[in-house]
Amino acid sequence: MTYQAPKLNEQGTIDIDYYTKLASQERSEYIAQMAVSLKAKIKSFFHVKLPKLSISH
Structure with missing residues (x-):
């Protein structure tokens, strides 16, 4: 670290x-x-993976 007047x-x-x-x-x-960091942490708590929809019967 250098000294600055x-x-x-x-x-x-x-x-x-x-x-x-x-x-x-x-x-x-x-x-x-x-x-920004807090928003990302809160968002990660409420992240929900939705089930994949199947188009076949």
């Missing part, structure tokens, strides 16, 4: 707004991934 704003202090937006974006992406 923190992003600074015009006043020379750490840019809190930048890091807040970055964290919000990363959190949204993570929650979206978790929702």
Whole structure:
């Protein structure tokens, strides 16, 4: 892991707004991934195989 200097704003202090937006974006992406995963797990619980229909008598 390499060291990265923190992003600074015009006043020379750490840019809190930048890091807040970055964290919000990363959190949204993570929650979206978790929702897709949860949906797939729930769908797998209710997966039902239907019997094959026979066309012969």
